[in-house]
Amino acid sequence: MIExxxxxxxxxxxxxxxxxxxxxEPGHVTGFLGPNGAGKSTTMRxxxxxxxxxxxxxxxNGHRYASSSRPMHEVGALLDASAVHGGRSAYNHxxxxxxxxxxxxxxxxxxxxxxxxxxVARKRAGGFSLGMKQRLGIASALLGDPGVLxxxxxxxxxxxxxxxxxxxxxxxxxxxxxxxxxxxHLMSEMALTAExxxxxxxxxxxxxxxxxxxxxxxxxxxxxxxxLTADSIQYGAPR
Numbered sequence: 001m002i003e004x005x006x007x008x009x010x011x012x013x014x015x016x017x018x019x020x021x022x023x024x025e026p027g028h029v030t031g032f033l034g035p036n037g038a039g040k041s042t043t044m045r046x047x048x049x050x051x052x053x054x055x056x057x058x059x060x061n062g063h064r065y066a067s068s069s070r071p072m073h074e075v076g077a078l079l080d081a082s083a084v085h086g087g088r089s090a091y092n093h094x095x096x097x098x099x100x101x102x103x104x105x106x107x108x109x110x111x112x113x114x115x116x117x118x119x120v121a122r123k124r125a126g127g128f129s130l131g132m133k134q135r136l137g138i139a140s141a142l143l144g145d146p147g148v149l150x151x152x153x154x155x156x157x158x159x160x161x162x163x164x165x166x167x168x169x170x171x172x173x174x175x176x177x178x179x180x181x182x183x184x185h186l187m188s189e190m191a192l193t194a195e196x197x198x199x200x201x202x203x204x205x206x207x208x209x210x211x212x213x214x215x216x217x218x219x220x221x222x223x224x225x226x227x228l229t230a231d232s233i234q235y236g237a238p239r
Contacts, residue, residue: 076141086126130157
């Protein structure tokens with residue numbers, strides 16, 4: 001489970017995350033939505049301990065992720081698909097990550113097969129398309145077989161078959177009882193993939209509801225998103 005308690009992050013005069021509180025429960029996919037600059041990526045970085053909060057807490061399974069003794073076994077994350085060593089093969093990229101957490105080469109081969117990269121495992125990642133890098137990033141997130149998974153825009157660069165594959169993968173992982181936090185700008189895909197939705201605007205929580213609850217009040221998830229985020233701007237949520 002992921003829990004935020006009055007999480008706040010300020011960069012100088014800019015309030016990027018403003019007293020954000022919500023829980024991401026296991027067993028379903030939670031969509032994380034908001035306009036560019038809404039604070040989604042900053043929130044994910046705070047959860048992972050890549051940035052320190054100005055105040056408040058971001059907890060994973062009741063503690064700060066940075067204090068975990070086996071981090072890749074607890075949380076898997078893909079925030080930036082381009083964050084790979086271009087001179088390494090896909091296999092060696094994953095093997096280097098695996099060794100930091102005591103994970104063996106057998107698991108590396110398993111996740112490469114799972115994401116459809118087994119056939120290019122020995123090719124340099126620098127020559128991969130964006131879609132292939134997305135798959136490699138997902139493989140790295142899965143290495144430790146973690147119970148919590150976080151993905152920032154994982155469908156970028158994927159063709160329609162790849163998008164469907166992501167949808168099926170996210171839902172199957174959630175069905176195994178994992179906690180899944182997934183950000184995306186594709187509302188139609190979120191409507192098919194996520195069961196719960198968290199919407200932020202200008203660093204503040206705008207809405208937290210199930211997809212069914214939102215579509216009961218609005219014609220589509222996209223209509224709900226556009227209306228709710230417009231309201232957050234209208235009523236002066238901080239930048």
